[in-house]
Amino acid sequence: MSALLAVLFLLTAASGTAVVLVRDPGRQIFAIAANGLVLTLLFTALQAPDVALSELAVGVAAVPLLFLVALMAVRAGRPEAGSGGDEA
Amino acid sequence: MSHAMDVLPYAVAAWLFAVGLYGIASSRNLIHLVGCLSVCQSATYALLLGLGYRWGSVAPIFYDHPPGTPAVDPVVQALVLTDIVVGATLTALLLVLTVQVYKRGGSLDPETLRPMRGGRTPDSAPTSGSKAAP
Amino acid sequence: MSPRARLALLAAAGLALLPGAAATLGGLPAFGSRIAEYGARINALVPGERHVANMVSAINFDLRGLDTLGEEFMLLAAITGTVVLLRGRRGEGMTDRAMRRPGRAVRPQTEAVVLACRVAGVLTALFGLYVVLHATVTPGGGFQGGVILASATLLVYLGEGYVGWRDAVRSHWLDAMEGGGALLFALCGLVPMLVGAAFLQNVLPLGTFRDLFSGGLMLVENLGVALAVTGGFTQLFLEFMEETRAADGPEEPGEDSA
Numbered sequence: 001m002s003a004l005l006a007v008l009f010l011l012t013a014a015s016g017t018a019v020v021l022v023r024d025p026g027r028q029i030f031a032i033a034a035n036g037l038v039l040t041l042l043f044t045a046l047q048a049p050d051v052a053l054s055e056l057a058v059g060v061a062a063v064p065l066l067f068l069v070a071l072m073a074v075r076a077g078r079p080e081a082g083s084g085g086d087e088a
Numbered sequence: 089m090s091h092a093m094d095v096l097p098y099a100v101a102a103w104l105f106a107v108g109l110y111g112i113a114s115s116r117n118l119i120h121l122v123g124c125l126s127v128c129q130s131a132t133y134a135l136l137l138g139l140g141y142r143w144g145s146v147a148p149i150f151y152d153h154p155p156g157t158p159a160v161d162p163v164v165q166a167l168v169l170t171d172i173v174v175g176a177t178l179t180a181l182l183l184v185l186t187v188q189v190y191k192r193g194g195s196l197d198p199e200t201l202r203p204m205r206g207g208r209t210p211d212s213a214p215t216s217g218s219k220a221a222p
Numbered sequence: 223m224s225p226r227a228r229l230a231l232l233a234a235a236g237l238a239l240l241p242g243a244a245a246t247l248g249g250l251p252a253f254g255s256r257i258a259e260y261g262a263r264i265n266a267l268v269p270g271e272r273h274v275a276n277m278v279s280a281i282n283f284d285l286r287g288l289d290t291l292g293e294e295f296m297l298l299a300a301i302t303g304t305v306v307l308l309r310g311r312r313g314e315g316m317t318d319r320a321m322r323r324p325g326r327a328v329r330p331q332t333e334a335v336v337l338a339c340r341v342a343g344v345l346t347a348l349f350g351l352y353v354v355l356h357a358t359v360t361p362g363g364g365f366q367g368g369v370i371l372a373s374a375t376l377l378v379y380l381g382e383g384y385v386g387w388r389d390a391v392r393s394h395w396l397d398a399m400e401g402g403g404a405l406l407f408a409l410c411g412l413v414p415m416l417v418g419a420a421f422l423q424n425v426l427p428l429g430t431f432r433d434l435f436s437g438g439l440m441l442v443e444n445l446g447v448a449l450a451v452t453g454g455f456t457q458l459f460l461e462f463m464e465e466t467r468a469a470d471g472p473e474e475p476g477e478d479s480a
Contacts (some may be wrong), residue, residue: 012100
């Protein structure tokens with residue numbers, strides 16, 4: 001049990017670092033989802049099934065989806081021609 | 089091994105917070121920055137749940153185990169549980185602000201952000217003042 | 223401030239804080255050695271006092287119910303802020319109509335995808351309801367179940383397409399769920415005061431331990447949270463999706479045929 005928890009904590013540190021170091025937002029979404037999955041496993045091992053369920057629904061599904069859609073919105077909606085230009 | 093395990097969870101929490109902060113300070117993309125903020129947030133989860141854990145204890149749900157079985161701390165779990173869900177909505181709010189910044193300024197790089205000047209852009213007019221005035 | 227200067231400042235601040243952080247880490251109780259007395263007391267007393275098996279739900283909805291009320295309104299405020307930002311730009315009149323970007327091809331779903339999404343959507347919704355209802359017995363509750371229920375509506379999007387999703391999920395229903403859930407929670411606090419009890423005091427019959435209907439007032443509060451979280455997250459998904467569609471102003475055809 002001790003070794004399992006140690007490995008999961010180290011994995012959490014590694015996946016959190018990966019979220020920071022992956023600079024391209026499109027790829028970062030996968031790092032965020034992986035981080036959510038590792039956190040879910042960690043919470044399960046820490047005897048927190050309630051928190052793990054919440055992290056599974058939020059961290060693996062909802063938050064990456066929001067990031068994905070925000071990225072799509074940025075790519076789809078180019079800034080208005082003209083109004084952004086003369087102001088900047 | 090066991091001595092290292094005594095502080096490992098807290099060290100991981102500190103590392104996550106520090107690396108998230110580094111990401112925020114060095115980020116060149118606002119969407120990436122929001123992701124780094126969520127790493128800072130996960131540091132609090134690791135710290136709180138680490139503080140509430142006890143070796144050989146069961147989850148604080150007395151369905152399969154009779155009440156009285158040694159269980160881990162439920163208070164920190166309740167804190168983290170609500171924080172995850174409410175934090176996700178705040179992430180959504182930040183992402184929307186990011187998208188708005190992009191639509192107004194045309195860039196996601198925090199270095200190129202300019203202070204907003206109210207009421208001068210043509211597209212900021214319908215959201216506030218001028219519609220109510222006449 | 224240049225990026226280099228900012229990182230230098232961050233490193234200096236980190237170095238200055240390092241001794242304090244190290245001392246704090248060393249001073250914390252060794253991992254896994256003991257838990258706080260408050261939690262231990264709750265584990266010992268609450269199953270008998272409140273007849274619920276899930277201590278986390280008991281803390282969220284009963285012992286620290288006031289904190290959850292605050293969280294509930296934080297949730298409401300964050301979602302309201304998001305919706306106001308998006309709709310204020312888009313115009314309130316467009317809320318119930320599916321917008322379509324000109325020039326984007328609409329590909330019909332294959333029958334296999336539609337079938338899989340219909341089956342999985344119903345199952346996900348059922349699982350979400352199960353998680354919500356068993357809040358006081360097994361791991362789960364309004365927060366987790368609400369997010370699962372909101373994800374189930376996304377399967378409608380995947381299976382039926384965007385227009386079908388917008389027809390099935392009405393924005394003003396979601397507003398009502400979101401606000402109604404928060405109102406229900408607030409009423410759970412106020413109604414006990416009418417009968418002379420304290421704010422959020424658990425005045426309903428507590429039920430039997432390990433039974434689905436145990437916990438009294440907690441069940442109502444849990445329902446309020448589930449309504450607010452389901453409505454709120456579905457609203458978030460909906461407004462975000464709409465944002466990728468919102469074509470501001472006339473678009474040149476062919477510009478966005480990606």
